[in-house]
Amino acid sequence: MRTDPRATIAGSDVEAVVSSVGLDSHRRTVNGIELHTVAAGDETNPLIVLLHGFPEFWYAWRAQIPPLVEAGYRVLIPDLRGYNLSEKPGGVKSYRVRESARDVVDLIATENREVAHVVGHDWGGMVAWDLGLRHPGAVDRLAVVNAPHPTAYLRQVTANPEQLSRSLYAVFFQLPWLPERVLQYDEYRILERGLRETAAPETFRDDELARYRRAWSRDGALTGMLNWYRAAARYPPIPRSERVDVPTLIVWGEDDTALVPALAVDSADRCEESRLELLPETSHWVPRETPARLTSLLLEHIDRE
Structure with missing residues (x-):
């Protein structure tokens, strides 16, 4: 593993985040691949790793970066493998959730740490669950x-x-x-x-969607992003244990069109210590629709x- 401070990637996405937090953009080699990562906050402060989902990239967490840094934390956000500026390894097997969990363990180590707070949304949340189940020693608190x-x-x-009906779109993603x-x-x-159409009105502005389209258009990005779904079907993320021992916060927008709220309750029941926050009139896109509420809960x- 290494951090290459020379591999800085300037761009409007970074500049769009409040400049006062001193956001750095660079590549880090972890688990045999390179992940583009942004970081902010004093390197000696407690570490929080934020993990995005489909079809986003690190930019999804931009509203959380300044307040977390101001609260005294070091914030680290990768583009997950296959996304945006991160490496896009070949083959569906490379996109198993366990591989991305290993990426995060190694990413934490690039900060000269053994443990961090981990927060994940959507597929990033699935990686967070896997970390709590397979690598609990690397997680202080899980959200x-x-x-x-x-x-x-x-x-x-x-x-x-x-839930089966809501999940049928993922069947289409299995096709080559x-x-x-x-x-x-x-x-x-x-x-x-x-x-x-799955978010509250004005959640995704035109200028923001232009940044997303740029991320989707990078060579190999769409296949990398879709391979997460293909890998989950071919190599289900079956953990060694069903119980999560790490203190866990579950935040759930109840108007999620893809996931029923019962999943939140079932998930909380599988944690030794959990807090469940159900957000009414909030969609799947909690970090975007209720950023201040989410940051406060975190x-x-x-x-x-």
């Missing part, structure tokens, strides 16, 4: 936003027809090459519409003795 514990998801998708062609059509119109959870 998951609209992402189900893997056992809870399996239970709901096999026993709850509503066709999903990439469909999502690329007309300047990524379907992906853009998927964000706009700080309450992390600061708790």
Whole structure:
């Protein structure tokens, strides 16, 4: 593992975040691949790692960066493997959740740490769950936003027809090459519409979506992003244990169109110590729709003795 301070990547995405936090953009080699990572805050402060989901990239957490830094934390946000400026290894197997969990363990080590607070949304939340289950020694406190514990998801998708119906889009993603062609059509119109129509009005502005389209258009990005779904179907993330011992906060927008709220309750039941916050009139995109509320919940959870 190494951090290359010379591999700085300037760009409007970084500049769009409040400059006062001193955001750094660089590549770090972890688990045999290079991840583009942004970092902010004093290097000696307690470390928080934020993990984005589909179809976003590190920029999804921009509203949380300044307040977390101002609260006295070091913030580290990677583009997950396959996304945006991070490496896009070949083959579906490379996108197993366990591989990305290993990426995060190594990423924490690049900060000369053995442990960090970990927060994940969507697929980043699935990585966070895997860290809590497979690498609990690397996690101080865990927070998951609209992402189900893997056992809870399996239970709901096999026993709850509503969840099965909501998950059918992922079946289409299993096909080779066709999903990439469909999502690329007309300047990524379907992906853009998927964000706009599943979120509260004005959640995703035009200028922000332009940044997302740039991330989606990078060589190999769409295939890398879709391979997360393909890997989950071919190599299900079955953990060695179903119980999470790490103190866990679960935040759930109840108006999520892809995931039923029962998943949040089932997930909390699989934690030794959990706090569940259900947010009414909030969609899947909690970090974007209720950024101040989410940040407040994270700080309450992390600061708790």
